[in-house]
Amino acid sequence: MGGQRWFYRDDHEWLTLAQQLKQIPCPHCKAVGTLNRHGCLYGFKGQRKTLRARRVFCSNRQARPGCGRTFSVWLADKIRRLSITTDALSRFLQLALAAGILAASRDIKGQRSERTWQRIWQRFHLAQSKIRTALLGRCPPPQSLPRPPTNPKYQAAAHVLAHLQAAFPDAHCPLTDFQLTLRDFFI
Numbered sequence: 001m002g003g004q005r006w007f008y009r010d011d012h013e014w015l016t017l018a019q020q021l022k023q024i025p026c027p028h029c030k031a032v033g034t035l036n037r038h039g040c041l042y043g044f045k046g047q048r049k050t051l052r053a054r055r056v057f058c059s060n061r062q063a064r065p066g067c068g069r070t071f072s073v074w075l076a077d078k079i080r081r082l083s084i085t086t087d088a089l090s091r092f093l094q095l096a097l098a099a100g101i102l103a104a105s106r107d108i109k110g111q112r113s114e115r116t117w118q119r120i121w122q123r124f125h126l127a128q129s130k131i132r133t134a135l136l137g138r139c140p141p142p143q144s145l146p147r148p149p150t151n152p153k154y155q156a157a158a159h160v161l162a163h164l165q166a167a168f169p170d171a172h173c174p175l176t177d178f179q180l181t182l183r184d185f186f187i
């Protein structure tokens, strides 16, 4: 799919996209007129079933010229393979910068263990250079940090988050807008 992911913000955006599917080329085989809605992808948060993505099928049935593959159109506030939202991740990262990962994982409500938050931080850490490169396509990084992190080891992370904020200054959640606009998962 050329590395690009598809995202949508809300039902309205999905319905608009769904109505245009027949005019959009398949991201795999580039055929036009073959894409069809193909159900939903759900995740579980405890007992609660939550919608994560819509599935789209490139039809090769009844001699249609599609490739028969499916792909997901993700809700932009979801994080891949995690049941937290972009909002929660954003809060966690900000707290971690201010008070450390341990304090942040205790502060954030939810039933995730400190180990899980450690792993999430690790994922963010590994994604930083990819995030920086993607953000550079929108704006240069800010010259200085709004406030330096308490612990110097979070310096690089603080710069990435400040850059994210600068790239989407008016966003309710810059992480969501990152995914929607840059068409890639944040982490």
Ligand SMILES: [Zn+2]
Residues within 6 Å of the ligand: 026, 027, 028, 029, 030, 031, 034, 058, 066, 067, 068, 069
């Ligand atoms: Zn296709």
